[in-house]
Amino acid sequence: MSTTQNNTAEIDGVCDMLNNISTADNDDSTSTCANCGKEGSDVTNTCNKCKSVKYCNAACKKKHRHKHKKKECERRVAELHDEQLFKQPPQLEDCPICFLRLPYLGSGSVYMSCCGKLVCRGCYYAVTKRDTIIGLCPFCRTPSSSSDAEMIQRFEKRIDVDDDAYAMHNLGCRYRNGEYGLSQSHAKALKLFLRAAELGHTDAYYSIARAYVMGTGVVVDMEKALHYWELAAMGGSAASRYNLGEFERQDGNYHRALKHYMIAVAGGVHNALGRIQELYTDRRAAKEDYAKALRSYQAYLDEIRSDQRDEAAAADDDYTYYHSAF
Numbered sequence: 001m002s003t004t005q006n007n008t009a010e011i012d013g014v015c016d017m018l019n020n021i022s023t024a025d026n027d028d029s030t031s032t033c034a035n036c037g038k039e040g041s042d043v044t045n046t047c048n049k050c051k052s053v054k055y056c057n058a059a060c061k062k063k064h065r066h067k068h069k070k071k072e073c074e075r076r077v078a079e080l081h082d083e084q085l086f087k088q089p090p091q092l093e094d095c096p097i098c099f100l101r102l103p104y105l106g107s108g109s110v111y112m113s114c115c116g117k118l119v120c121r122g123c124y125y126a127v128t129k130r131d132t133i134i135g136l137c138p139f140c141r142t143p144s145s146s147s148d149a150e151m152i153q154r155f156e157k158r159i160d161v162d163d164d165a166y167a168m169h170n171l172g173c174r175y176r177n178g179e180y181g182l183s184q185s186h187a188k189a190l191k192l193f194l195r196a197a198e199l200g201h202t203d204a205y206y207s208i209a210r211a212y213v214m215g216t217g218v219v220v221d222m223e224k225a226l227h228y229w230e231l232a233a234m235g236g237s238a239a240s241r242y243n244l245g246e247f248e249r250q251d252g253n254y255h256r257a258l259k260h261y262m263i264a265v266a267g268g269v270h271n272a273l274g275r276i277q278e279l280y281t282d283r284r285a286a287k288e289d290y291a292k293a294l295r296s297y298q299a300y301l302d303e304i305r306s307d308q309r310d311e312a313a314a315a316d317d318d319y320t321y322y323h324s325a326f
């Protein structure tokens with residue numbers, strides 16, 4: 001199918017773009033040519049791969065090629081990649097009404113297609129309880145859409161008017177699943193995911209990775225899936241971070257797995273805490289690692305818990321917004 005091919009090409013385009021962004025920001029004002037030793041602000045010709053060796057011109061770069069060892073260069077490329085990968089990612093935004101951090105669990109927040117706000121379940125539930133009219137948006141007071149078609153229209157409007165990446169990703173998921181009166185289209189779903197990804201929406205990277213794992217609209221490609229999970233994880237997707245941990249664990253890279261799980265725990269992934277406990281039991285992680293993970297999860301809970309959210313969770317099992325440590 002030609003549409004599938006197109007999407008793959010576009011996805012690669014996004015990859016290149018992001019690769020360039022992540023390596024472009026470590027420029028010093030003056031540098032030394034690795035070949036002739038010349039110093040100056042005009043020594044800007046870098047090794048295309050590791051970007052960490054500089055030359056004054058293309059001739060010096062060419063002369064130095066046999067001295068700039070492939071292994072060394074590759075090691076540096078891997079180092080730079082890991083520096084980016086294991087940086088503490090940004091955390092989920094706060095609820096715009098109660099100003100508390102939004103929980104990791106999807107059931108703990110609601111996307112409002114009227115105003116594009118992601119509000120916590122606690123605030124949503126409080127309004128539902130208070131108002132006699134069911135389904136008023138707790139942020140902008142718009143009544144909830146009366147039909148599937150109206151909700152889809154709202155998504156489309158959010159996209160047209162505000163370039164809303166949440167709406168793009170949401171609508172993409174509806175196309176992927178063939179829900180809310182839409183006929184299933186993986187091509188449309190991917191197109192929307194890519195648009196949202198270009199705007200930096202981490203869930204969209206996650207969904208692209210998922211497409212590569214499942215082979216929905218693209219050919220199964222685990223390497224690409226990993227790449228998108230990495231982008232998602234670096235942007236703060238804790239679910240992707242957990243998946244990266246799983247990937248490393250299955251490969252027997254327990255140290256890297258632990259690093260991913262540790263970040264995932266801080267992002268609220270309860271399963272990651274369980275994995276760290278397993279690693280500790282199997283003597284693949286230290287007691288201090290496990291203790292640190294427990295503290296980190298507790299700190300996460302302290303940030304997201306509130307009476308209002310507890311009240312919503314008590315009213316309906318579907319509104320659960322966290323799992324207790326054990």
Ligand SMILES: [Zn+2]
Pocket residue numbers: 033034035036037038055056057060
């Ligand atoms: Zn030179």
Ligand SMILES: [Zn+2]
Pocket residue numbers: 047048049050051052053068073074
């Ligand atoms: Zn190099």
Ligand SMILES: [Zn+2]
Pocket residue numbers: 095096097098099100119120121122123124
């Ligand atoms: Zn709230």
Ligand SMILES: [Zn+2]
Pocket residue numbers: 112113114115116117137138139140141142
């Ligand atoms: Zn609203």
